[in-house]
Amino acid sequence: MHFSAKEDIEAPIEVVFAQVTDFDALERAALRRGADVQRTDSLRKAAVGMGWSASFTARGRKRQLEIRLTEFDPPHAMLFHSVAQGLESELKIELVALSRGRTRLSIKLDLKPRTISARLLVQSLKLARTNLNKKFHLRMADYARELEERAKRSNA
Numbered sequence: 001m002h003f004s005a006k007e008d009i010e011a012p013i014e015v016v017f018a019q020v021t022d023f024d025a026l027e028r029a030a031l032r033r034g035a036d037v038q039r040t041d042s043l044r045k046a047a048v049g050m051g052w053s054a055s056f057t058a059r060g061r062k063r064q065l066e067i068r069l070t071e072f073d074p075p076h077a078m079l080f081h082s083v084a085q086g087l088e089s090e091l092k093i094e095l096v097a098l099s100r101g102r103t104r105l106s107i108k109l110d111l112k113p114r115t116i117s118a119r120l121l122v123q124s125l126k127l128a129r130t131n132l133n134k135k136f137h138l139r140m141a142d143y144a145r146e147l148e149e150r151a152k153r154s155n156a
Helices: 013-020 023-032 116-127 129-155
Strands: 002-009 036-039 051-058 061-073 077-084 087-099 102-113
Touching (some): 002 129, 013 102, 013 129, 023 036, 087 116
Antiparallel strands (some): 036 051, 051 061, 061 077, 077 087, 087 102
């Protein structure tokens, strides 16, 4: 199953990339939403091999997620690979400079079930695909707007 969205942000690519790779802020945001997040690597700065272990409640059950940064091409792209109870996913984040002060953020998420229970989960997601796509695009738009606001505050 595949989700993708694109948003244009009024900020230079370097500024957007710096915000997208502020993993400490992303970890704090996940903690505020009720997830338990732990780093599983000892890297001091963003690089291939970074990893996280996260646990959270979804659909009434406790879920465990292992995430690894597998590609890192500053300031253009990142690829994350994750595994959660038989469901593998790849999250690709791409940035393209449209001009000196404008950046296009693209996010692509691919879900690949590896067990029967994961296949059932993906099948139920496919039935709700329209609503999930709408939520995905709305969250992406909110995130892009938040990145843009932070960029404006940091330039002020």
